[in-house]
Amino acid sequence: MVYLILVIVVILLFLSCCRVVPQNNEGLIETLGKYSRTVKAGLVFVIPVIQRLRRVSLAMFPAEISKYSIITKDNAEITTSLTLNYLVTDSYKYFYNNTDSVKSMVELIRGHLRDIIGRMDLNDALGSTSKINSQLADAIGDLTDLYGIRVVRVNIDELLPSVEIQKAMDKQLTADREKIAAIEKAEGEAKNIELTTKAKNEALIATAKAKAEAVKTEADAEAYRINQLQASLDKASDGYFRNQSLDSFNKLASGPSNLIVVDKDDMTNLGAVPATAKIWQKSTDKKE
Structure with missing residues (x-):
């Protein structure tokens, strides 16, 4: 009976020393509350009570930064929202250097986005989403390393002006479209008049040419008749004229x-x- 109890105790102690770190994770081992070492995925042995294992996932995480307002260079208010993907590159920095590395990363991204858009006019900001994404990715690339995080992708989902600005832009857009339509209509009418006038002139010219050609043909025929008659008279004898x-x-x-x-x-x-x-x-x- 004593042996059985000892075997059970040994098994329980062995099991209490065993920890499993899942795939795509790292383990942080603390000894008496102090960081000791980092272990990879697999079976890990720790000293019960004295040591503790903390697991940190290395998988990619999606995150969404909800809508918030930004003021542009020309004092226009726009609302933006972002989505991003990030992963942990240094489990020690991620866990120990910041109480909430993800929140710190989000605030960092927000601050840089405010700085980028704050140096742009409203029209430039609304039409430069790709440029803003590129500048934002460059700005946060090195800084997030302080938190043991790397942002793989960041994307601005929307940049929307305030309701008042949107109404003003709609009115301006409508006015511009009406102006363009009026100009196109006037140009079309002018072109139509030009083509009509040109066609009439060409018709008049063609008619005049035809009349001139007809007169010339008639004159040529009359001249030919007179020449033929004159030639015949030149050949006629005196008797012909007496008879006439x-x-x-x-x-x-x-x-x-x-x-x-x-x-x-x-x-x-x-x-x-x-x-x-x-x-x-x-x-x-x-x-x-």
Whole structure:
């Protein structure tokens, strides 16, 4: 019975000396309340009552910094919120150098963000989220090492102006859009007038060119006719012109006029004119 009790006591003492540090954790062993050493994941032996094991997770943690107000360089109030991921890089600093390293890290990030945005105008801040993220990551990179923490990623989820500023910005945006729309409408109308005027001018020019071409064509045709006629007349004999003269005399004699003017060279041909013959006959009858 005594042996059994001793075996049980030894087993209990052994078990009380055994501690397990989980995967992706580190263990801080304290001896009589004072830091002794850091151990890795696995089975760890400690002295009961005298020593104590504290576990620190090395896994990545997400964190959210709730909305808070920041004043810009031009005294505009904006509200921002952030999300970040961090992990413990030095379990000793994380546990012993600060009573709440995570809270200290959050306050540090807030302070640097206020400083960055406080040096920017409202419009610059609202349009430079990526730039602010980069500057903030550079600013807090070395300082958080004091707490044994490394910020892996920090991101500004939103930057919102106050309600009054948002209303003013909406009004300004509406006015700008209306102005742009009015300018575009005026430019469109001016362009339409320009194109219409150009089309009318081109039509007038085309019509004038067509008329000029028609007149030129008609003149060319008339000139060709006259040239052809002149060429034919140049080739005609004297008999042709005499015949034309006699034919003209005949036509005049057949008309109502009693006066005919002829060339002296054609006096011998008067007998061929009917009107002359009649006048001659009447003169002869009176004499008789």
